[in-house]
Amino acid sequence: MTSARSITASVNPPRAAFTDFPLGHTCGPPDNPVLQRSILRQALALFETRSEPGLVDLGYRWHQPWKEEARRLQDHRTPRYDTPQYQNQDDRKAAEASYGPEIACGVCAPSQVPRT
Amino acid sequence: METDPTPIDYIAHTRETYSSLGYPPYRWAHNDDPPPWATLDKPLEEARLGLIASGGVYQRGQVAFTHRDDVTHREIPIGTDLAEVRVTHFAFDLEAARQDPNVVFPLDTLRSLVSEGVIRELAPTALTFMGGIYSQRRLSAELVPVLVDRILEMECDVVLLVPV
Numbered sequence: 657m658t659s660a661r662s663i664t665a666s667v668n669p670p671r672a673a674f675t676d677f678p679l680g681h682t683c684g685p686p687d688n689p690v691l692q693r694s695i696l697r698q699a700l701a702l703f704e705t706r707s708e709p710g711l712v713d714l715g716y717r718w719h720q721p722w723k724e725e726a727r728r729l730q731d732h733r734t735p736r737y738d739t740p741q742y743q744n745q746d747d748r749k750a751a752e753a754s755y756g757p758e759i760a761c762g763v764c765a766p767s768q769v770p771r772t
Numbered sequence: 773m774e775t776d777p778t779p780i781d782y783i784a785h786t787r788e789t790y791s792s793l794g795y796p797p798y799r800w801a802h803n804d805d806p807p808p809w810a811t812l813d814k815p816l817e818e819a820r821l822g823l824i825a826s827g828g829v830y831q832r833g834q835v836a837f838t839h840r841d842d843v844t845h846r847e848i849p850i851g852t853d854l855a856e857v858r859v860t861h862f863a864f865d866l867e868a869a870r871q872d873p874n875v876v877f878p879l880d881t882l883r884s885l886v887s888e889g890v891i892r893e894l895a896p897t898a899l900t901f902m903g904g905i906y907s908q909r910r911l912s913a914e915l916v917p918v919l920v921d922r923i924l925e926m927e928c929d930v931v932l933l934v935p936v
Contacts, residue, residue, distance in 0.1 A: 657934045661779040666800050669933075670807040676779055680827075680864040682934055683881065686872035692881045696932075697890055703930050704816050709807045718774040726780055729789050734862045736904075740836040741828075743858040743870065750833045760835050 657682045657699055658711075665711055672711040673699035678722045685719065801908055812930060822895040822928035823850075824919060826903035827869060827876035827936040828861035836860055837902035843915040847897040847922075854880055863904045864936050876936050895926040903936055 658664035659677045675682060675695060684692040698714050706712070740760060742748040751760035783800055790797060812819060828837050830846045837844070839862040848857065857877060859869040869876045879898060885891055899919055905911045923931055 657932065660782045660935070662781045662783045663800060664935075666783060666802045668803040668805075668807050670809050674779070676774075676777075678865070679782075680866065680936055681868050681875045682936055683875050683878045686868040686875050689874070689880065689884065692874055692878060693884055693888075696878055696881050696885060700816060700821075700885070700890065700930075700932070703812045703819075707811075709809055717777075721774050721776075723774055723776045723778075723780055727785065729785075729792055731789055731793060732863070732865070734839070736840040736862050738838050738840040741839050741860040741862075742836045743860050747832050747836065747858055751835045754833050755835055 670709045674713045818892050819929035821891050822923045822931040823898040825877045825900050825934040828902045829877045829900040832856045842902040845901040850894045895928050
């Protein structure tokens, strides 16, 4: 699967199924299991239908406009911390309970919100 | 509905973004040789599928990934309830993935396709790692061999790779 066509084309894998969705949604929009199944069913069919390497556009379009925003030059990345980045503090405690604080210690990563 | 049919060229976009920030250009993985090719020797409905996802997905109770060239992986049993699955990453909008992990870790989706008979079964554990590893050397030398070994050990017929 890929939603980053140029990056995957550069890697040149044997088979790729392209969904033209905003990054972070490679397998479809959230809470839409019918569409998600349809996408994966089509992608997996490539294992049987393709006779040579290639990248196939599955033909989906995102339900809302997004490319104009995504094309603006901006850097949304958050700092690349070198400690475990938990989704929440409860996860950190659960990992500490299993692995001990020295292995599991880290800081909690905020959900990434684009700075516009 | 997005009406622009042109895919975003993230390589060009990232090059411009880095340049405007004064960073050196990133060297994307590039392979000119024809990719290795293997055909499936059985129908998909008789195949065992492995899942590998790179969106920084882990299971509650596991140690989360770091965001700096973390070349470790996590193993998530395929029976896991997605309510126990977490997602952290430094380079994509996490809102949808946290609302419904299937968008980057399609475990429910694949389980449905098994019950529909599209594929026979899933390999016992899904493999996840942290994308955005800037060292391709470490990725190739340290992470990829481990993932390949696990996929072979689990006797997968096909593997679905889900990058973000």
